Amino acid sequence: MVKRTRFDDNECPVARSVDAIGDWWSLLIVRDAFDGSRRFGEFQRSLGVAKNILSARLRTLVAGGILDSVPAADGGAHHEYVLTEKGRGLFPVIVALRQWGEERFFEPGEPRSELTDRRHGRPLRPLEVRAHDGRLLDPDETVVRKPADEASPG
Structure with a gap:
């Protein structure tokens, strides 16, 4: 198996963020967590992902501090x-991906899920x-300022 390139010491915040998330399964797990999923079986049913892949992604998200593994709220053994x-800080990222997808990957009138304001039931502003x-x-x-740029005499 090819070793994954790590970006956890990269100077770019995007690279470090992608490194922390890992892959698209992980983003979908985070999306489902925002939608209320909490149990392994809920994630597995929603995503249809193999159990070994889901286990690995959940371990990575817990190790990265994005999810916590806690005793079941009902007092069960799981x-x-x-x-x-x-992890909650990823909310704007999930909303941005959702809005980008709504705008670019759906035909007008095509059915899709919709994120709404719980209080008023209205869609979010872009x-x-x-x-x-x-x-x-x-x-x-906009311009990206790199640490080397700021160290250079100007």
Whole structure:
């Protein structure tokens, strides 16, 4: 088996984030956790993923501090998986992926799941990237500053 490239010491926050999540199964597990799944069987039924793959992804998410494994709420012998604060921080990422997918991978009127505001039952507004002063930004209006750039004499 090929050894996976690690990015946990990379200077890029995107690379470190992808390293922490691992793969698309893991993002779908996190999505299901936001939707209320807590037990191994719930994740397995929802995703249809092989049990060995699900076990490995859950272990990785727990080891990465994204999920906690806790005793079952009903006092049973099994355990449940709950999002940690770090895991809950992925909510905007999941919403962004959902909104991107809704916009680009569905035909008008095609049935799809919908994320709504629990209080009002309305769809969420599209996420926006804004500057410190509140201006709406697009990719051409941003630049990545790397640590080496800041160390260079200017």
